[in-house]
Amino acid sequence: EAGVAQSPRYKIIEKRQSVAFWCNPISGHATLYWYQQILGQGPKLLIQFQNNGVVDDSQLPKDRFSAERLKGVDSTLKIQPAKLEDSAVYLCASSSRTGPSYNEQFFGPGTRLTVL
């Protein structure tokens, strides 16, 4: 079974530029999460989708961050304009919400963003 796919793996941009990340979850997983992880911290949830609807985006800085999952499968996360403090790893995770392991989340390899 293929895992969660993310691209790009690395991105270096200058502040005030824009950037987009892509995620394809595990096939059949209805729930998709975008996390931000700063070195030495646990993942911080940015947004949670159930199919193509947003369940929770309370911690998404909406003045600069946006995300969509139009067809309920893959998703994109965009930052525009980027700030220095956005330098982090952006992780995508998915879960099935069915069966005995319904709460287990599986992560993609992440995108390491450096804002200069």
Place this chain on the structure above:
Amino acid sequence: RKEVEQDPGPFNVPEGATVAFNCTYSNSASQSFFWYRQDCRKEPKLLMSVYSSGNEDGRFTAQLNRASQYISLLIRDSKLSDSATYLCAVNEESNYQLIWGAGTKLIIKP
């Protein structure tokens, strides 16, 4: 605010020893708990799920103490390859979200 707390470490442990670390959580209604392993510059990977009192998988044992609201991870006969950061996550049943600890760094020394 619902939180999950872990000792950041690092725990420096000789190869072959047994090591244990805890994770405390504040939401007494939580029903499912997870240990993830995260290697340097890699994504978190699910190590163990705990839905009742505990779980065991080879050298790894997770125990849940609901009365004191913590879960523990015990690693027996530690290997060099066990060196990693161990993240604890607790499920928020109402919205299928995980609340994450900041992780415990483990270093196994020869």
